[in-house]
Amino acid sequence: MSSTPGTAVLNVVSPSAPAVQEAPQLRGPSTWPPRYAATLVLLDILAAVLAGVLVVGFFQPTVTDPILFPAFVVLVPMWPLLLAATGAYSARFLGTGSDEYLRIARAALVLLAFSGFAFYAAQLYVGRALVVFGVPMLALISVLAHAAARRVLRALRDRGRCLKRVIVVGRGGAVLGLVDQLTRERFAGLQVVGTCVTAADRSRVAQLTELPVGGLDDVLEMARRLGADTVAVTSASETAAEYLRQLSWQLEGTDLELLVAPGLIEVAGPRLHIRPFEGLPLLSVEQPKFEGWRRVVKGVVDRSAALVALVLAAPLFLAIGLAVALTSPGPVLYRQERVGVNGSRFTMLKFRSMVVDADERRAALHGQNQSDGLLFKLRVDPRVTPVGRWLRRLSLDELPQLLNVLGGSMALVGPRPPLPAEVAQYDSSVSRRLLVKPGLTGLWQISGRSDLAWEEAVRLDLRYVENWTLAMDLKIIWKTASAVLASRGAY
Structure with a gap:
């Protein structure tokens, strides 16, 4: 099975067992x-x-x-x-x-x-x-x-159809993490129906989830009882190597698919490879590429596309500029300092969607902040102008950032451009967002935008940084149009 970018799951081919056992009759594979x-x-x-x-x-x-x-x-x-x-x-x-x-x-x-x-x-x-x-x-x-x-x-x-029913196996913390991710990313097609954990973790897992909880020796019985067709083993399983070998032997002839989560949550896709060393299969993880010819190609494509877009959208720019100027006093463009690649600072451009003194009025609204992290978000922000509300819903206020892309301070696709005040509070892991140029769109844009929790937005940005490819950029650009038209998380 192919893994999603955030849930790296590897198929395991069961080795031959030393002794043939009678296979239990379990539910057949999905139809x-x-x-x-x-x-x-x-x-x-x-x-x-x-x-x-x-x-x-x-x-x-x-x-x-x-x-x-x-x-x-x-x-x-x-x-x-x-x-x-x-x-x-x-x-x-x-x-x-x-x-x-x-x-x-x-x-x-x-x-x-x-x-x-x-x-x-x-x-x-x-x-x-x-x-x-x-x-x-x-x-x-x-x-x-x-x-x-x-x-x-x-x-x-x-709607709950065309899903593989999964039993997640391993230590409590790792199992809960994988269950949460598979539940959140339902498009992967894996529906968790039960868990099997170590004896020490059973009570804690039972308290934190409504799923049936069994022991590490209960996998086959639970799979039969719950009609599962897949078993996913976390990398933190007790005595992982020996347990995994024995489990793979037990699953032979049962039509149950065995998956292994390597524990590298944000590393997936082309960076993961299975390499045999004298018959010992090991997971090879390539280092992320932040320089090189692919980045040069990305820069050329970004600037070329931005130039073409600016030329084609010139009439739209004029219409939006007139609408902003005629309906609200102040400049047409809003300029704000943001942090780019490797901590460099640049001035990001947007069509002004708020009143002129919006920054000064932010402190008075701080108590109404609806974001759970470093961001400041209000679903109904009194500083937003009527035209600005329409621009934000369709993300048209972001169009001037094409000038930032053309100038090289931003990319078409990348992490969200952060404010200096946000970067000052970053820890070492979140700071990895700054290893690449911020983007006009990104995984955050197609995954809910302002509706995303802070932790989820950071996770998506880190996923992009760790697994960037030109193909991923094209996929994100393709999906951005539908996300914008649906106005998901736009306010």
Whole structure:
């Protein structure tokens, strides 16, 4: 199963036990993964047909070789077969993570190489339409189809369907932490139905959770009784290595999936690898990359995109500026000192959404602060102007920060830009937010914005810092639009 960025969970393949035991009859595996995979196969066949129609429709008038249409007829059944061969339909990658999309891209590359070789070997000319337009369009349509299917799957999970029923095993504190995270991140598709902890932790866990609590030797019995299909073991389990080995043997033949949480909560994705050392599998954790060519590429992409956005949004800037100037006395832009990468300070720009003396009036409202951390937030802030309330709801007040991105003090995606007063109260772990440039949007933006608790906002920022990739940036930008239109946490 693919792990979410904040819940690094590793599949464990059970080794052969020294003695074969009679396997208890437990509930079979969930039935939704094969049905969901079959739906994806159908969507990919339709994607291949649509891509073929588009290529033939747009390019057939200029392509005289009649092989173009038959070529796509052959590729229609080949496409889902290639996706299956690359693992795009594997239950491990369905519903979470980027592996599913990476396997679509891999299948597209294989298809390009195979078709190019086949047509060359057969001395068939099908034009550049197939290579330049057809296969990339096919991959794009499939990605969009899989993304749409994933949205439907997550909506079903929000209603309590298409979930794997999980028993969490380990020491009390680690179990409670993993239970809390899996409950909070329900889109991962794991529903905790019970816990098995050490004898010393049973009473404490029972007091802090309403879930059934058993001992470390009760895993199979509890899984049978609660209808679980997955067992998740925390890294802090008692006598972890020996216990995990014995448990994996006990689960053989039961159709129960065994997962292991390595305990590196904010480290996931491409930084985690299993490396065998003389037959001993160890978890390899790569160091985060804060410099290098990927950061250079990110900077170039950020500034280029900001420049294009500024040009295209110029009429919108003018309209918002006029609305702010005509409805409230004071400057159109609000300037505020923020802290950037490595503690450097810069002036962040926003369209003014409050009255001119908002900063001076903040002290009088401090007792009404609704934030549980270092931030100051009010759902109904009397300092916000009528136009400002509308700008904040759609996050349009943030648009001038494109100038900060163009100037290099901010990025399109990154942690929330903090105030100097907040940074002064950071501890060593929270200070890691400053290892990268702050962003116009980020995981906090697509996860609830002002509705987030302080601890959760910090956790999301640290997750981004630890696991940043260009693909993650694209995913966050894609999701920002829906978050803004839904106005989640915007006030």
